[in-house]
Amino acid sequence: MQDPVKAQLDLVEQQFNQVAAFLANGDALQLQTASQSLQSLGLELAKLLQTSSQYSPAAKAVLRRRVQSLAAGMQILRDNLSRRAAYTDQALAVVVPVAEKSTYSAGSSVYGSVARQTGAFKVLAA
Template sequence: MTHSHFDTQLDLIEQQFTELRSVVLAAHPQQVQAAASALQQLAVNLLQVADSKEGRAALQGRSRMQRIKSIANAIHPLREGLLRQSAYIDRALEVVMPSAQQQATYASGTPYGSALRQSGTFRVLSA
């Protein structure tokens, strides 16, 4: 079996995904961003290859589809790990800097259904 351009792209994606996973586990934010950007570019390249005649023929292979599915299934735990790290950093920031807590953009902090505040435009209503 020959190693096609599609297989080469899949190899590169798997290699970059492994690198991204190790960087996420090491918790290096700048490296995570660089590795994620590189993975995104490789995914775009794979889509371009898959859109060609050779790529459509390559997608008919069962082993290639299994490789793509395994990468897709591995993304979910990686995403959960990133969300967990983000929550951990947010909690640590709240401890160190309580004023860094994000205030509500539009809500006034009153519970739903409470009395509305008057805007000042119509202070007196007359009939």
């Protein structure tokens, strides 16, 4: 019988690889469900790692290296996701162009702006 921590770590690594594949393919719906599954598997792994203390120093070092490689891979996934989001934003700007900034004003927000005060009544006294 395999150790439950190692089995859970194997599941996390498999799910991680699946998330990476969905991100590379650009499949947003499957990426979302796979990411949620990866999160729940990661939480279960964290609970198992906190409760288990029967490992030798060599076994702990192996587990630590595997978890560190997952953490490094997670940073790569985060960077790839940011690139994918920037690419999507640029593609969306081509399809749905945004309004150009006005030459004579500081610009306005998407939902409008507050009317400018004239400055005539700076102090109100009763």
